[in-house]
Amino acid sequence: MLLYETLRRSMRRHPGTVVRSSREATTFADLLREADAKAAALDVAPSRVLITQGNHPGYVSTLLAVLSRGHLPILADPALTPREIDELVAGCGIDLLIQDDTARPVPTGWRGDRPATDPRTELCRLTSGSTRSPGCIEFSGEAVLNAARTWARASGLGPSDTSLCFAGLYNGLAFNTTLIPSLLTGAGLVLPGGLPSAGTILRTVTATSPTILVAFPAAYERLTSRQARDLGSDTLRALRGIRLRLSSAAPLPDSVAAHVAELSGPISDYYGIAETGPVTFNEDPRGTGGQGRLLPGVRVTSRPRPSDGVAVLHVHTRSMGTKYLNYPGEFEQAIAPDGAYVTSDVGTVTADGRLHLEGRALPTLNIGGRKFTAESVRRPLLEHPDVIDAFVTHLTTPSGRDCVGAAVETVTELEVPKLRRYLMDAVSAYKVPEVLVVTDRLPRGASGKVKAAETRALLAAAFDRPAEEEQR
Amino acid sequence: MSTITDIAHIVATATDGTIPVTAHTDETTTFAERGMTSLAFLRMVDALELKYGVEIDLETELDRLTTVFSIAAYLRDHDAVDD
Numbered sequence: 001m002l003l004y005e006t007l008r009r010s011m012r013r014h015p016g017t018v019v020r021s022s023r024e025a026t027t028f029a030d031l032l033r034e035a036d037a038k039a040a041a042l043d044v045a046p047s048r049v050l051i052t053q054g055n056h057p058g059y060v061s062t063l064l065a066v067l068s069r070g071h072l073p074i075l076a077d078p079a080l081t082p083r084e085i086d087e088l089v090a091g092c093g094i095d096l097l098i099q100d101d102t103a104r105p106v107p108t109g110w111r112g113d114r115p116a117t118d119p120r121t122e123l124c125r126l127t128s129g130s131t132r133s134p135g136c137i138e139f140s141g142e143a144v145l146n147a148a149r150t151w152a153r154a155s156g157l158g159p160s161d162t163s164l165c166f167a168g169l170y171n172g173l174a175f176n177t178t179l180i181p182s183l184l185t186g187a188g189l190v191l192p193g194g195l196p197s198a199g200t201i202l203r204t205v206t207a208t209s210p211t212i213l214v215a216f217p218a219a220y221e222r223l224t225s226r227q228a229r230d231l232g233s234d235t236l237r238a239l240r241g242i243r244l245r246l247s248s249a250a251p252l253p254d255s256v257a258a259h260v261a262e263l264s265g266p267i268s269d270y271y272g273i274a275e276t277g278p279v280t281f282n283e284d285p286r287g288t289g290g291q292g293r294l295l296p297g298v299r300v301t302s303r304p305r306p307s308d309g310v311a312v313l314h315v316h317t318r319s320m321g322t323k324y325l326n327y328p329g330e331f332e333q334a335i336a337p338d339g340a341y342v343t344s345d346v347g348t349v350t351a352d353g354r355l356h357l358e359g360r361a362l363p364t365l366n367i368g369g370r371k372f373t374a375e376s377v378r379r380p381l382l383e384h385p386d387v388i389d390a391f392v393t394h395l396t397t398p399s400g401r402d403c404v405g406a407a408v409e410t411v412t413e414l415e416v417p418k419l420r421r422y423l424m425d426a427v428s429a430y431k432v433p434e435v436l437v438v439t440d441r442l443p444r445g446a447s448g449k450v451k452a453a454e455t456r457a458l459l460a461a462a463f464d465r466p467a468e469e470e471q472r
Numbered sequence: 473m474s475t476i477t478d479i480a481h482i483v484a485t486a487t488d489g490t491i492p493v494t495a496h497t498d499e500t501t502t503f504a505e506r507g508m509t510s511l512a513f514l515r516m517v518d519a520l521e522l523k524y525g526v527e528i529d530l531e532t533e534l535d536r537l538t539t540v541f542s543i544a545a546y547l548r549d550h551d552a553v554d555d
Contacts, residue, residue: 022531070496115496188547194530195510197517218511368511397488403510417505424504434490463489 003122003141004067007183014159014186019057020208022192026057028183035064040105042069047095048114049105050088051170055076055191058101059169060183065103071096072117074136074153074325075122077429083231084133091326092136099344100201114201118322125170127274133376135330137275141198147277147319148180150295154281155244157181157212162188166196166209166219173248176319178214187212198222206235212244212291214315216369217252220245220267224259231263239264243375244283246270248369253400260317271355275331276341277319280355290356291347300349301338313347313355314340338433365394367402370430377406377433380426384419386410389442391455395435398463405459406433435462475553479540482523483508486516496540503538513537524552 011017015029028033038061042049049071052088053059066073074092076085078099093114096105120140121377127135151157155177163182169191182189190208194200196219205213206423228236245267252267260267270284271291279300282292294300297314314336323331335341344364347357364371374392381390388409395405408419416436423432443454474525480496483503491506503513517528524547527536536546548551 024528059499093482192531194534195514197521197528197530199518199521199527200530218514221511222518223515225515225522367509397490399488401488403509403511416507417501420505420507429504430510432504432507432509434487434509434512436507 001067001070001122001141003144004064006141006145007064007067007180010184010186017182017186017188018162019060019189019191021056021190022194022204024057027075028186031057031061032064034058034061035068035104038062038065039068040095041104042066042071043103044069044096046070046072047105048072048093049096049098050085050092050094050108051098052076052078052085053082053098053101054193055165055169055174056101056193057101057191059191060179060189062098062103066098067122072121072124074126074314075175076126076134076206077168077170077428079430081425081427084424084428087133088126088136088326115325115328117325121322121325122355124325125172125175125274135274135327137331138323138325139321140320142145143277143321144180145184147176147317148184150297150317150319151177151278151281152181152185152218154278154295155181155212155398157185157187159186161185161243162208163192163212163214164190165205166192166201166213166215167248172277173216173246174214175268176272176278177246177270177389178212181216187316189370194243196222198225201224201435202226202231202235202239205238206232209241211242212246214246217247218368219257220247220252220260221247221256223263224256228263236263245266248272261286267409270290271357273315273341273343273345275321275334275343276317279315280316281472290350290354292354294349294355296355300355301340302346303336305342306334311346313343313345314338316340317389322424324399364405365392367394367404367430372431377404377423377427377431380423381406381408383426384422386412386414389450391450391452393452393456393459395456397434403434404431405435405437405462406454407437407439407442407458410438410459411441414438435459437462451460473546475547476540478523479520479547480544482519483516484539486519487512499539499541501539520547524550524551526552 011028017028048067089108121138122141123139124136164176165174167176171177242264247267266284269285271280272278280292297318301314302311304311346359378390378393390407390408395403441449480493484493485490
């Protein structure tokens with residue numbers, strides 16, 4: 001109960017702090033009362049509760065309500081499909097689902113043996129980057145609070161701040177830099193529920209005058225569709241009143257960074273790892289490159305991996321996860337003898353404590369800041385009865401956007417929209433390939449292995465021809 | 473050009489041609505089924521706002537922007553186009 005008691009105590013110190021959605025405003029005091037009301041529906045035996053609410057002030061009261069009754073909240077992407085939720089329910093032994101702001105828990109009906117949690121675990125979040133289906137990371141209350149306190153100190157977050165957050169609150173970027181730090185420090189929150197088009201961002205910034213903007217690279221890329229000369233003075237004033245524009249440390253084109261710098265100011269990098277929490281902060285990446293300085297209490301070294309000798313980053317923080325609930329033993333295998341988490345990231349730390357990432361030792365797709373493996377898309381494709389094989393890869397569109405491409409070898413004629421509908425039921429929308437090509441034979445070498453370059457060329461050709469031709 | 477053709481061009485540009493202008497004649501297959509990602513969708517929304525001067529509320533109006541024809545109906549309902 002450390003997490004709940006600490007958050008409640010902090011919020012009671014700042015009862016008037018405002019938390020807004022696009023349409024309504026509430027306060028910490030109101031949210032604490034709302035949490036008590038929601039908790040009445042949670043007076044059941046200690047349960048594992050999957051929360052897939054979208055961003056909304058009610059997310060705060062739901063989380064507090066779940067924590068207040070000693071339940072284990074598992075925070076997840078609202079984009080999860082029913083099939084992905086079923087996998088998590090079975091893998092983690094989840095008892096209840098909360099999917100909307102009524103916080104009405106829906107029993108999953110799960111019965112049977114389930115993996116034990118660590119005695120210190122108070123909250124779980126998911127990762128999808130290093131395992132086939134999302135890994136459920138257990139965190140102690142102390143780890144969650146350490147991540148938030150470290151970030152709040154590094155960014156100077158306080159009651160005079162208001163964070164406008166377009167990143168999902170379940171995600172490390174928003175959870176570790178915005179949700180918990182705001183509740184601890186009394187900083188205000190603006191939590192729009194919709195997607196971040198340029199129009200939505202600019203209208204919300206104008207209406208709420210935030211001091212901090214938290215969003216994934218895709219949102220900043222959208223701002224390039226608006227020029228300063230076309231914006232009203234209120235909007236420009238609000239944009240230039242933002243003291244910190246925060247993004248995950250995903251690649252951001254120089255042109256986007258320069259455009260946002262002109263409209264508002266530089267985009268700062270947050271680099272965190274799901275399993276360890278915040279690692280670095282780069283307030284102004286222009287000219288310095290890299291991911292910025294290590295946060296206080298963070299140790300990073302680069303050491304060869306025993307399996308293949310590739311030098312990967314070993315990261316130790318005060319906000320480390322404990323284990324994967326649904327993959328017993330896997331987290332423990334990734335912990336070095338000195339307690340550091342062995343990542344799949346390749347990079348170096350300079351003598352003055354700056355981290356420079358150089359890539360990943362694991363093939364990971366990164367689309368608009370969401371990281372996942374090609375295998376997490378290929379696997380459900382292979383489960384389709386008419387699919388023989390599939391090749392999933394990253395593509396860059398002619399306008400420079402990142403997207404997912406998949407070439408699929410099938411036994412029969414298969415219409416692309418139908419295959420896409422099948423995938424939309426199986427995986428989250430952001431994993432569904434934008435370019436999907438069905439063929440009766442993937443390009444293969446003499447050994448039978450799919451030829452990657454030829455298959456990528458096959459996929460890239462989809463940008464130049466009518467969609468009708470995708471279907472053979 | 474007609475409104476339908478204008479919108480079809482916006483869609484084709486937003487998707488880098490993966491949903492070509494010619495695809496708009498199919499009224500039943502949604503953008504999502506044609507592979508439009510959320511990133512391409514946002515590009516389309518911004519282009520529509522700029523061209524037609526509408527403010528699109530993505531919390532409540534997502535379901536109205538699923539095909540070229542549904543966008544045309546949405547724009548008519550908001551008095552952004554005549555035809």
